[in-house]
Amino acid sequence: MSISASGSPAPTDVSGRSGDTATASVTDRLVEANQHYADAFQDPGMDARPVLKVAVVACMDARIDLHRALGLELGDCHTIRNAGGVVTDDTIRSLTISQRALGTRSVVLIHHTNCGLQSITEDFRTELEREVGQRPTWSVEAFTDIDQDVRQSMNRVRTSPFLAHTDDVRGFVFDVHTGLLREITNK
Numbered sequence: 450m451s452i453s454a455s456g457s458p459a460p461t462d463v464s465g466r467s468g469d470t471a472t473a474s475v476t477d478r479l480v481e482a483n484q485h486y487a488d489a490f491q492d493p494g495m496d497a498r499p500v501l502k503v504a505v506v507a508c509m510d511a512r513i514d515l516h517r518a519l520g521l522e523l524g525d526c527h528t529i530r531n532a533g534g535v536v537t538d539d540t541i542r543s544l545t546i547s548q549r550a551l552g553t554r555s556v557v558l559i560h561h562t563n564c565g566l567q568s569i570t571e572d573f574r575t576e577l578e579r580e581v582g583q584r585p586t587w588s589v590e591a592f593t594d595i596d597q598d599v600r601q602s603m604n605r606v607r608t609s610p611f612l613a614h615t616d617d618v619r620g621f622v623f624d625v626h627t628g629l630l631r632e633i634t635n636k
Contacts, residue, residue: 495524497551503527504547506602507559508534512625515559527553533566534559535590536602545611554614558602559630561623566591595622599633 473481504527507515515521515528527547529540536558547553569591578584592598599620607615621630 493523499524499526499553501525502553503555503557504529504544504553505557505559506534506536506540508561508564510561513561513623518623518628533564533590535598536605537590541609541611548613555617556606558599558620559623560595560599562625564595567593596633600635
């Protein structure tokens, strides 16, 4: 049960989460949860270098509990998430720092079924430009063929001149209904 900003128990939804947004914002709830976390927190004394020397690039989709799905513990990997889990210039930036400054050697790419990027197009940028009066400098990276998009992401990692370790790059599609990974090959 959570407590609302007024101090009384907040109504909860079926997940047990507070539904009282009239008195507390979502950010307030997160800050309160952090206080509870910090009360019991013990510094694990870890280094920023991932124990497994792996970086995982995945979609930001809220349905994917990446650490649980992959059996990872705190400190095992670097996690880079964005819309679609696609490899963009910023993803290459993060992977480059992960490899060259923090010792990762393997890259795992994870897209997923029923991705929102499969239902929009690059026209999203045009619509956004009309709305705000400025065209975004970034690409939406929308796709229709999820397997091909994973292959494209793997290729972007493997051909980047900035990455020192491109021999262990593997791509997968996570099924949001079964929780299983399906590996994508270069074929």
